[in-house]
Amino acid sequence: MNERIFLRPKTDRHHRQDGDRPRGDDAAEAELVARLQALDEAAWEEAYQRHAGQVYRYIYFRLGDQHVAEDLAADVFVKALAGIKTYSWRGTPLLAWLYRIAHNVTADYRSSAARRAAHSAGDLGGDLPERTDVLGELVARRDMLAAIRRLTDDQQQVILLRFYQGLSNAEVAAIIGKPEGAVKALQSRALKSLRRFLTEEMVRRSA
């Protein structure tokens, strides 16, 4: 399992599927990065307000613990602060970089056996409502998250980034450090596995 990713951006703005993003956004992003590198507190607050929710969602979907996800999301920004001086903006959204840090933070957290014991998987689904009709609803949210967490690390990333964060194949490729073709293959295999897991769960509950 690829627990840690080391990657270079494999995409540029010409290949980005959200190519309709105006250049003004790029300029604003570059300016924000410059302010972040200057340790401007207002810039960090702006980045936190803008991206912390998405980073939190990404971590929450992977770990299933709200409090841990909140703490790790903040940790992502602290680590971003430590590395912002060496970060160079090349057209890839800042959020993609934050996702990469979030991936590493999540992998570190998972690899810690002590923490895994402290925060057992009993919190899956958190405050989500109980499902009432198992057979009538293929993707009860609770089951869906549990099924996603059964995927391989790469497959989880692709599913969460593609469908829960709404990123394009090119952006996902930049984040996980694989070509777009590999992202499509991972997406295909992940969906097949998810369908199998959900079907198994339905059969188990109906038995």
Place this chain on the structure above:
Amino acid sequence: MTSDRFDELLDRAIDAGAHGTADDALARANGDRRELEDLAELAQQLRADAARRSSGITPGLAENWAIVRAAVERAQLAEREASAPLRERRPATPWWRRRVALASLSMPAGVAIALILAGSGGAAAATIVAVGPERTLSSVTEFSSAAVHRAADSLGSLPVVGGDHQDDSSAGGTPKPPSDGSAPPTQSGEDAPGRAVAATAQPQEDLTLEGVVSRAAGNTFTLTVDTGEKYKVNTDASTTGDAASEGARVRVHGRLTGGRNLHADDVRVVAAPPGAPDATETPSIPRPPDGTPVPTKTANDNGSDHTPGPPADHTPGPPADRTPGPPGDHTPPGEGGGGPPNGRGNGNGIGNGNGGGPKKP
């Protein structure tokens, strides 16, 4: 159909499904159309599932901004210190001069004494063999006198370091004020409240914090100090003191291991959780009127001789002043207010090197 083609068609079907045109994309699929439809439908359900979930900032996440803000402030402080003019950060008497002074005094003296002892003994033995016992006493006296005179000459030629010996005495005592009129280096945070600035930049610093326990789970809990800053406290078998229960007010002594992670050496319950009987009679820590947290420099702070200091007293120090001190108030490690760098951190509490940090894209 090849695997690549299937993946490509599925991807198109997924994108088309988002725009309601999946049928067009699936028209090119022949035998796999049914499976493609199923998987594309599952993808749409994943999107729908995501849409049901709030993407806003949770209250806990909003609270955690304080952690990030504190890290930004520490980074700003570290950068200001790093960019301060070198002359301001250099002490009046560099540490190495004191080391040289001590070494230059002790080494020749030790050599001289060794020469005297060894030379005298050897000469005595040789004399006894060569000239007999009757003349031994006078020969030994002559040889020893000569050796003593040589040693005395050697000692007399030693350089006088620093112009006087008060400087040397300051290695274990009170340091002299710098000649440029800047604040003198002090031995501990207690002596100079403003030293908290330098203390903040020390790597893996010892801290004593007091706050309220929350999210207690296993060996970790979150400590919220009065300013709202949160610390993640880790305990282990070596941690002494009381068990931290949810809602209790505790005083934690430990080390920052990166970010706001604190490894607790000692945990003391100051006040029991609301509703529980207060079994502790520990007096509360006197706190500054503004409620500033009280990071405390401990044993490693004293002296410039880099020898271990007295045991940490675990008492709260002066309030941490995050504003930069006056010029000349920055004391590098090894001089006065700072202990030797231990290489366990970068001094600003961020980037703890656990491998989870960002990689340069």
